[in-house]
Amino acid sequence: MSAEAVSAHVLPAWRRLDDWRRMAAGAALPAGFILICLVALETLARVLAVPEVLFPPPSRVLAALALNASTLCYHAALSASQVLAALVISLLVGVAIATVFTLSRVINDMFAPLFVVLQIIPKIALAPLFVVWFGPGSLSHLSFAVCLSFFPILAGARAGFEETSADAVRLCRALRANGWQTLIYVKLPMALPQLFVGAKVSTTLCIIGVVLGEFVSARAGIGWYIVRAAALSQTANILAALAVLSLFGLLIYGLVAAGETMVRRHMFG
């Protein structure tokens, strides 16, 4: 491993092509595996003549994707905007609660165990309750998604605040920084890596929250589209919607991960 790292620095630029070749070889195996799986599914579905309701071959899913592209895009955009809003809100809520916990010991002692218990409880069971509270509109999906997804951010922010080196905090105190200054200039930047760990978990939870909220009751959105397609037994359409959803999920996760890499590079060189 270290020998490779050294060679990358010493060798002239054209020799670094080797690294590219190695990376391509590394990507070829997983890509080939997925391709083989798809081809196998296609041939199996065709040779065994499986009813399309049970298992549509991948080519049919692709056709459904192309056919319903504009409808799917409309519903996906609706859900995506809710997912993004839920992520931003749960970031704010999670960091705010963690901040209150670090600033006040009494509140921390009073509420922290409660949040640990709440974190373990399967909150997904609350989905119908949010419909009772907020009606079948997007407000209920948004609030449900926030309710699911702020916990990992809260846990990450708390872990990050606790990890702040005691020396740094002592230095701040010696320099007469007050609590807020210590928080904003020292603790918050030092908590960023842990915060991103939480944020990555909660992007998936945001999507789950919005989609499940749309399962339970909705008039539009990708979850509603999936449930309707299932009710009409349009399995190819379900899979097409899932493909769009997965693409969006990976995209938003990639965005958060890219943010994490940037912050890490900025902080640790």
Added chain:
Amino acid sequence: MQKPSGRARRILLPLLNCGGIVLLWQLAVSHRWISPLSLAAPFEAAKVAVGSFNILLPHILATTYATLLTFVLSSAGGMLLGALLMHWRTFRLAVYPSLVMFQLLPKIALAPLFVVWFGVNMLSRLSFAGFIAFFPIVLATLAGLRATDPLVLNLCRSLRASPAQIFWQVRLPYAVPLIMSGLKVGMTLAITGVIVSEFVTVQSGLGYIIVFASSNLQIDLMFAALGWVSLIGLLSYGAVLLFERIILIWLGAPVTAGLSRPGEAAP
């Protein structure tokens, strides 16, 4: 580390706080500050949870049974596949990216598809929940088995330990903390998957009771079912924690309680 009074405070304060919240909630509902159509009074909900126990019992048992069976099956399968992936390099290189991708995808969205495939029955619920709970266990097992200290492995090889000995006596004990972390996530995902597929299949189980009660606006029945779901969730998670503790003590490893890691939050 903590003063005795600090320790008492850390246990008493949350309990008092909890009691205060429940009392305030009860007062708020019974004085109609909050409509009883949106929030059930905790004592009423508890009365329903205990009073209609006979009616709820089959559903409680169904959810518990499905959760535990899902957990056992998916953890056995997940650990086996994890071990297989560690030993077979080519397979690992081919499959690992797909596994990570599946781990990230919002698999909950597949729930209606499982109904199309397996119908409205226990098999559909088990397979969906297993599908949800499986991936974190595989990845955690693989990560744990590959995290062995290379110096220790070198030592084993120079002492001519057989591969089987290395696996059972070195790699596996080293992997316990990560595997346990995967199992904890798997347990929370198992109950999540069971509840979601009960939402979708609407046949039996506490998820069915919750949907049924919400569509009839029987809020106290809904809260009673939510209370039972929470209890099952806490007990099953506690069981995994206990299991972890027993294994760690048995191995003579330092016991660490990692309760609030971000990845272990249940959806």
